[in-house]
Amino acid sequence: MLLEVKNLNTFYGLSHVLQNISLTVDRGEIVALLGRNGMGKSTTLKSIMGLAKPRSGKVVYGGLNLAGKPPYKIAQAGLGFIPEDRRIFNNLTVLENLNMGAKNQGGNAGSTGQNRWNLERVFATFPWMKDRIAQSGQFLSGGEQQMLAIGRALMGNPELLLVDEPTEGLAPLIVKQVRDVLKEINQAGMTILLVEHNYKVATSLANRVYLMGKARIGFEGTVQELESKPDVKQDFLEV
Numbered sequence: 001m002l003l004e005v006k007n008l009n010t011f012y013g014l015s016h017v018l019q020n021i022s023l024t025v026d027r028g029e030i031v032a033l034l035g036r037n038g039m040g041k042s043t044t045l046k047s048i049m050g051l052a053k054p055r056s057g058k059v060v061y062g063g064l065n066l067a068g069k070p071p072y073k074i075a076q077a078g079l080g081f082i083p084e085d086r087r088i089f090n091n092l093t094v095l096e097n098l099n100m101g102a103k104n105q106g107g108n109a110g111s112t113g114q115n116r117w118n119l120e121r122v123f124a125t126f127p128w129m130k131d132r133i134a135q136s137g138q139f140l141s142g143g144e145q146q147m148l149a150i151g152r153a154l155m156g157n158p159e160l161l162l163v164d165e166p167t168e169g170l171a172p173l174i175v176k177q178v179r180d181v182l183k184e185i186n187q188a189g190m191t192i193l194l195v196e197h198n199y200k201v202a203t204s205l206a207n208r209v210y211l212m213g214k215a216r217i218g219f220e221g222t223v224q225e226l227e228s229k230p231d232v233k234q235d236f237l238e239v
């Protein structure tokens, strides 16, 4: 097991937005965390990454409990995070944005040797970027910004990538491109915990799925198990 989240509880003020969240991710998997708006999916990723502070529970990674550690320590341990809003630096170029992600080069336990991510490998995955390294972030389309956010996260050589809603707001053709890139980097060895609204995208990528109801996990199982339970889909999803 690469990541084990156990009984995580997170509050925003008085509001108890994560209630005993438990989930696991094995090496090499894509695990999807799905659910309607406001259920706590992003907060789950933020709590794992140290961007929201869990009040109790464990985030066990590489044998260590990282819960409550600062985000930079959690990144050093091998986790990468692509937030919902992508956080591309508008006033930095494509190259500068990528280099911002490279701060962990040499530091992470993640990919080693040939398998390490660097500029060359990012450009091989996203050929358009190479011709546009000098372009400023603000002139990229939504899809390009998402690709850049993925490339930047890869530059940090995480072992486990947390990705929040990567296809949100993108045109269908671009949704497919982002989906295919996630598939490709997973096949190249990246483990992914994916929060996604697009059910088709999520289930075409993931081997296992967790469904979130309000602040809690309501279902866990394989995509096949979920597909055989239309009532569960109806309860937890907009499908």
Ligand SMILES: Nc1ncnc2c1ncn2[C@@H]1O[C@H](COP(=O)(O)OP(=O)(O)OP(=O)(O)O)[C@@H](O)[C@H]1O
Pocket (backbone or CB within 6 Å): 012, 017, 035, 036, 037, 038, 039, 040, 041, 042, 043, 044
């Ligand atoms: N910074 C914050 N301060 C206070 N409440 C928050 C904050 N961020 C989120 N919340 C609330 O916490 C709950 C969980 O939010 P979260 O963003 O984790 O949900 P989500 O499942 O990611 O939703 P969405 O699908 O809309 O992205 C919601 O009720 C939300 O309004």
Ligand SMILES: [Mg+2]
Pocket (backbone or CB within 6 Å): 041, 042, 043, 084, 164
């Ligand atoms: Mg969210």
